[in-house]
Amino acid sequence: MTTAKVLITDKLSETAVQIFKDRGLDVTFDPTLGKDPERLLRVIGEYDGLAVRSATKVTSKVIAAADRLKVIGRAGIGVDNIDVKAATAKGIIVMNTPSGNSVTTAEHALSMMMALARQIPQANASTHAGKWEKSKFLGVELFNKTLGVIGCGNIGAIVADRAIGLKMRVIAYDPFLTEDRAVALGVEKVELDALLTRADFISLHVPLTDKTRNILSAEALAKTKSSVRIINCARGGLIDEEALASALRAGHIAGAALDVFEQEPATDHPLFLFDNVICTPHLGASTGEAQEKVALQIAEQMSDHLLKGAITNAINFPSITPEEAPRLMPYVTLAEQLGSFAGQLTDVAIKGVRLEYCGEAAGLNVKPLTAAALGGLLRPSMPDVNMVSAAHNAAQRGIAVEEMTCSQHDVYESFVKLTVKTNSYERSVAGTISVDGRPRFIQVRDIDMDFALSEHMLFVRNQDKPGFIGNFGTLMGENGVNIATFNLGRETPGGEAVTVVALDDAVSDEVLKQVSQLKHVVRARRLRF
Template identity: 55%
Template sequence: MDPKAAAIFRDRGIDVDEKPGLTAAELAEIIGNYDGLAIRSATKVTRAILDASDRLKVVGRAGIGVDNVDIAAATARGVVVMNTPFGNSITTAEHAIALMFALARQLPEADASTQAGKWEKNRFMGVEVTGKTLGLIGAGNIGSIVASRAVGLRMRVAAYDPFLTPERALELGIEKVDLDELLARADFITLHTPLTDQTRNILSRENLAKTKKGVRIVNCARGGLIDEAALKDALDSGHVAGAALDVFESEPAKDCPLFGTPGFISTPHLGASTSEAQVNVAIQVAEQMSDFLLLGGVSNAINMPSLSAEEAPRLRPYMALAEKLGKLVGQVVGEDVRSVDVEVEGAAAELNMKPITGAVLAGLMGTYSQSVNMVNAPVLAKERGLDLREIRHDREGDYHTLVAVNAGTEAGPKRVEGTLFGNRAPRLVKIFDIPVEAELDGQMIYIVNTDEPGFIGALGTTLGAHKVNIATFNLGRRSEGGEAVALVAVDDPITPELSDELKRLPGVLEVVPLSF
């Protein structure tokens, strides 16, 4: 990695060690000493590497592809995985265009022939790219750059990308088509998609047979998108006029069936290999990781919503409130939660809602597992089958800002609401439709009782007998003589024995020790 990355970490006060060339065993042995890991494509961040550290918070990939990182394992451990999707975009797009020209004019073969002392001018009859149809498989960041360059070359561009909107296609000046139509029409095909279960061997033997005879194919994206054996057969038969690969199923590619095939051009994964790109991705990964470790900012994360370093300070009090509300619901309702609605109104409705929702789930799911954070909480919630909704209200309520968590249970909805005092101090304002103002902090007791005279005295006497000091006492009731709620902050944890004794007090319906 370019040394500017380490310089950025050090300039921002983060200790950094540069250790290129580590084996998997060597990395596993030392990874427990680090909060962050910055890598290129050669380092494999496997489940075993992740399991070797309880401290790791973020993995930063200087580049686009993250197939060398076990995303599922990282997410399960609450480790944020970031990449730098824009640092080498232009470089990779330019390499694809260069390979397309090399195929069109047979440049490598013509160069080898000429330098061998031959002058085979009539042998190398090329084709123009002007007026030809370029088929893009993937029209994301890099694909869209290729599209703009191709349009500038007066090519017609047809793109297959399930996520490409008609508006974006119109903006790029390209046509959105399905895969079969692209294969049938394209004179050149270039791939710009990640390697997933859906895209693996997207140019299979069957799909290669659907291509236009004489097509030329370029892949600067990921190995595994093309069936290499089938591509060789298509080149040998003349159905495919030429192919240029910068990436391979197995890298480093030392024994590829395509090597030596007429019409085939190869480069050793050079898509991002320009001095500008190397510097760009190093700077970006260092800045992104520093923002996360120091400020809580999340940029270009694969497994977590983005949160800019500028947003983080403003959102932090809301996230603290949301996590406390989630913890309250999780501890009081327990495992009976079937669905969760996260609602915001007032000033909260103007903010990025994803981190607030993540904090609610982290608090809620933290009651079931000690290793939960905002990264893995949504996954755990999905595994439990929780239905999740985000609701943003434009209305102005009783408070200038409000966050509500509405948990669906078999017994009906359980709703809690909170606000910020002074725009920074989280405060509960309603629990299960009963107004109660309370700070959710430290050790507390949640008590539901019948609203009758003498209860508060009996509660205080019982706690005093166990030498448990009351810090704050917050009360609310549904109606006079009806159901009442007490949230009592205490200086010491509530033992099971004390909890059982409190449950036996006259009029007590429910007792739940809480911890925040």
């Protein structure tokens, strides 16, 4: 048997490198290679495993050249430097270490908040320059101040917990934070506008998605107190940096502390000109403990996969033993698709999830299926979630997960049904495996349908009235949008209906708006898979 070869292209601890060697793997440790994409392209075809941090960009070109690659391991949580879609399409597992950096990143945010409150970097520079400007650096206390946490997941919850220990009042905006979870954390759940107007400090802890990009826009910043101080140790792009500079210039923002920027490395930035802005070079995860922890974790995970076929903390695959894989895989795909479909249509806090496995599906190991469904459900709001960490993330948000099994259905020999519960409604979607082994949807909102997912889709809730189908088709034609498949189901004649349309390309915001304004349309949503 040929010894599996692992390439490490970023800085990893010697202990982690030794783990690979001790497990009998052939390791090449070249921490400069990640900064040389052309050389990486030339050599990647020789390796079965690739271990990286953030410097190496694992692009679609790299993946296309990786003829032997079975696993990419990211020592850390963020995988935005890896083309996960391309890796998945080629059957390459992408692993990360989702919990290794949480405490370190949270502590950095708190350190930035304290430094901002007391102007520590500015006072330090002044004192080092031989000055003694005691009256110049008048700070503010954290005691009894209100901290607004945007995003109360793993890291945000740690920040909230530590801030409460400092006797701060903590308010949190997170659409997926339930009231029960908020009570358990000791925070007050609020809407974003309330957080903006009430907070003395604002700390960001959300991933960068289409929904969170520029969440602190010019309009949002205008709603804050003029004494507010803003901390971002999450992702660049969450703050409109030009708007922040304008607000600082106008004296509307008291200060900002930034560890991340929209474009990195940020070596020349307008925000560097402000005395009341503290900047660090993306140091959130940069402690010896965190670096060592994630390096050791990824070395163990990759070794277990290459030697035993085990899968742990995979972004694009659940934890499944090699023996289970052939039978489970079609249902894993179905479960993830059901979750993704429901997740893209859910904009409020999820209270619970019920998964029903019937017929053949009931006899399977349903835990990976539930993990896949939860991963799909949470990923629209949490891009870094994986199928292994999904259950943990759901529990953190107070989402109750229920699994049920039942005997064979009258119509389908086997099917999976996912129901999302919120404080105001329950919605379900169900699917089965067709004779060709591919997933198909058979119900949406308890309305019988029959369709398969495609990359670009439109979901429309409408009234079953004459003229809707013709008006919809005309609108698509006028905008040059080609319909691949069109599926419509209804509760009763003339009543509530659901339309699911597969398109060759994604529709623009303007076309989506036009669809929403069609007669008989209740809601229209763009979906992508």
